[in-house]
Structure formats: structure tokens, C-alpha cells
Amino acid sequence: MAMGANHEHAMGAENKTEAVARAQRSKILFARLDGGAGAQPIAGGVCYCCKTALAAGANGGIYAAWRQVYAGNIRDIAFARSTDGRTFAPPERVSADNWMLDGCPENGPSLAVDARDRIHVVWPTLLPAADSTSEPTLALFYAMSADGRTFTPRAPIPTEGVARHPQVALGSRDELFIVWDEQDGGMRRVAAARARTDRPGPVTFVRQPLGETVSAGYPVVASVADADVVAWTSGSGQSVLRVARVVTTP
Numbered sequence: 001m002a003m004g005a006n007h008e009h010a011m012g013a014e015n016k017t018e019a020v021a022r023a024q025r026s027k028i029l030f031a032r033l034d035g036g037a038g039a040q041p042i043a044g045g046v047c048y049c050c051k052t053a054l055a056a057g058a059n060g061g062i063y064a065a066w067r068q069v070y071a072g073n074i075r076d077i078a079f080a081r082s083t084d085g086r087t088f089a090p091p092e093r094v095s096a097d098n099w100m101l102d103g104c105p106e107n108g109p110s111l112a113v114d115a116r117d118r119i120h121v122v123w124p125t126l127l128p129a130a131d132s133t134s135e136p137t138l139a140l141f142y143a144m145s146a147d148g149r150t151f152t153p154r155a156p157i158p159t160e161g162v163a164r165h166p167q168v169a170l171g172s173r174d175e176l177f178i179v180w181d182e183q184d185g186g187m188r189r190v191a192a193a194r195a196r197t198d199r200p201g202p203v204t205f206v207r208q209p210l211g212e213t214v215s216a217g218y219p220v221v222a223s224v225a226d227a228d229v230v231a232w233t234s235g236s237g238q239s240v241l242r243v244a245r246v247v248t249t250p
Contacts, residue, residue, distance in 0.1 A: 019102050020045070023069035028052060030064070032085065042080050042088045045069045050108035053121075057113040060085060063148075065094065065109040065121055075099050077109050077123045081148045094143055095154045097125040107138070110178075112170040114197070119145040122157065122166045122178055138162045140180060142195075142203060157193055158207045160184045169223040171248055174198040177228040178205065181217040190216040190232045192246065210244055 026048045031039040047067035055063045061083050068078035068091065077094040094109075109123035120142070127139035140157035157163070161184025168178045174197045181190050193205040210230060219232035228246045233239045 019073050020069055020071060023047065026069075028064065028066050030062075030082075030088070043068065043078065043091045047075050047104050047108075049104035049106045050075075053109050053111035055111045055113045055119075057117050058115050059083075059117060061113070061117065062088075063111060063113055063119055064088070065111045065123075067105070067108050067123075068093070073100055073102055075101050075105065076125070077121065079111075079119070079121065079145070079148070079151075081119075089148070092145075092149055092151070094121050094123070094151050095125075095141065097141075097154070099126045101126075105138075107164050110166050110168040112168045112176070114170055114174055116146075118197070119148060119151075120168060120170065120176060120197070121145075121151070122168045124164060124166060124180075138164060140166050140178070142176075142178075142205070144197070144203065152202075155203055155205070157205050159191065163191075165218055167219060167221050169221040169228055171223040171228065172225065173248070175248065176203070176205075177221060177223060177246070179210075179219040179221045179230050179232075181219060181232070187214055188217055189214060190219045190230070192219075192221075192230065208246065210246070216242070 023045045026046045027041045027044045028046045029039040050067035052066040063081045065079045076097045078091040079094050080088045080091045082088045107124045112120045122142050124138050129136050140159050140163045141154040143151040143154050145151045161182045163180050163182045166180040176195045179192045192208045195203045195205040215236050216232050216234045221230045231243045234242045
């Protein structure tokens with residue numbers, strides 16, 4: 001199955017109503033690559049530049065997440081699933097973050113599905129200032145759904161500074177490993193956090209160092225038998241691709 005977004009971009013300054021109306025021309029589509037009916041829409045009103053996420057479940061289900069433009073120009077994460085690989089249920093809102101923005105943050109969700117068909121979503125959103133002397137910042141959050149309709153309250157990921165571009169992998173022991181890049185004090189670095197999902201109570205993430213601390217961004221991650229493999233771009237000017245193997249904790 002392939003998935004993507006289709007949009008038509010209108011130029012010029014617009015108010016919130018016009019921005020929402022413009023977003024309705026942007027759709028998330030899916031298509032089977034076995035000679036099916038061609039591209040079919042899952043939803044309209046999609047934030048056009050944020051990446052979409054796609055995952056397959058053990059039972060053959062297909063799961064999708066993206067940033068949706070809601071009334072009032074709110075840009076929160078939406079989710080939909082297909083149990084037959086041909087039709088999708090109506091989208092569900094993962095979390096009512098109520099991020100109001102007249103523009104695309106270019107910062108979408110990441111998605112993983114475990115062997116029990118539990119859905120794990122990680123995404124960035126704006127975190128309001130804690131007080132009048134602070135500035136709002138981008139933070140990462142996590143939520144889980146056991147039924148594809150309702151999600152747990154969002155849980156914070158231990159980021160520092162401005163966090164972007166999360167990616168999540170699921171290990172063989174139902175262990176989540178999340179990587180992202182963050183900018184703090186003028187320095188951009190790649191960071192990671194790990195959490196177990198097979199224990200009672202809320203999921204708690206613990207930061208895990210990756211070694212390199214400067215001029216790094218856009219990480220990706222995949223889980224193997226006893227480790228997580230992370231790749232990212234490093235350096236300014238001429239960039240270098242770095243790869244690290246992070247051993248799973250006992």
C-alpha cells in the first residue's frame with residue numbers, strides 16, 4: 001500500500017476561515033499496489049507539509065496518522081485504521097492539543113503497532129509558556145490506543161529545548177525507542193528515549209545518550225533482535241551520515 005498527501009496551495013494572506021478552507025483541498029490518499037481501484041481519500045483538510053505515518057499490524061490491519069487542520073485553524077494529530085486494507089474508518093483525533101497556527105509546522109507524527117495491535121503514536125506540538133517570562137516551545141508527546149478509537153492522555157517525552165522530527169521503533173519486548181532532533185542553546189543534536197509498554201501504569205520514558213551532541217538532525221530508527229539502529233545527518237556545510245547501534249537494556 002502507498003500513501004501520500006495531495007494539495008493545492010493558494011498564495012496570499014488569509015484569515016483563519018480561509019486557511020481552513022484551503023486545507024480542505026489537501027487530502028491524504030491511499031492506494032493498493034495490486035491493481036486495485038487506484039488512489040482513494042482517507043480524509044480531507046490535511047496539513048500539507050507535515051509528514052504522514054503508516055504502519056502495518058500483525059493481523060493485516062493498516063494504520064495511518066497525520067496532522068489534521070480542524071476548525072479555527074487548529075493543527076492536531078489525526079489517526080485512522082483499515083482492518084481489511086481497502087477501506088478506512090473515520091479519522092479520530094489523537095489528542096486535543098489545540099495548536100493554532102496559520103501555516104504548516106512541517107513536523108508530523110510517527111507510528112508503531114505492536115503484536116497485540118496496540119497503536120503507539122509520537123508527535124510534536126506547541127507547549128505553551130509556563131509563565132509570563134517564558135516562551136512557548138515545541139515538545140514531543142506519546143499516546144497509545146488499544147481499540148483504534150480512543151487514545152490515552154498524552155505523556156511527555158523528556159526533550160530539551162525545541163524538539164522536532166520524532167521517529168519511533170518497537171522492539172521485540174514491547175519496548176519503545178524514540179529518536180528526534182532538538183535545538184537548545186544554539187546547538188542542534190540528536191536525542192533518544194526508551195520506555196517499556198508491558199508494565200502496569202503510565203508509560204515512562206528515560207533519555208538515552210547517542211554519543212554525538214552537535215550539528216545533528218533528522219534521525220531515523222529501526223529495531224533489530226537485541227538493539228536499535230539509529231542513523232542521522234551530522235555536520236554543517238558538508239554533511240555526513242552517521243549510524244549507531246544502541247544495545248537494548250536488560
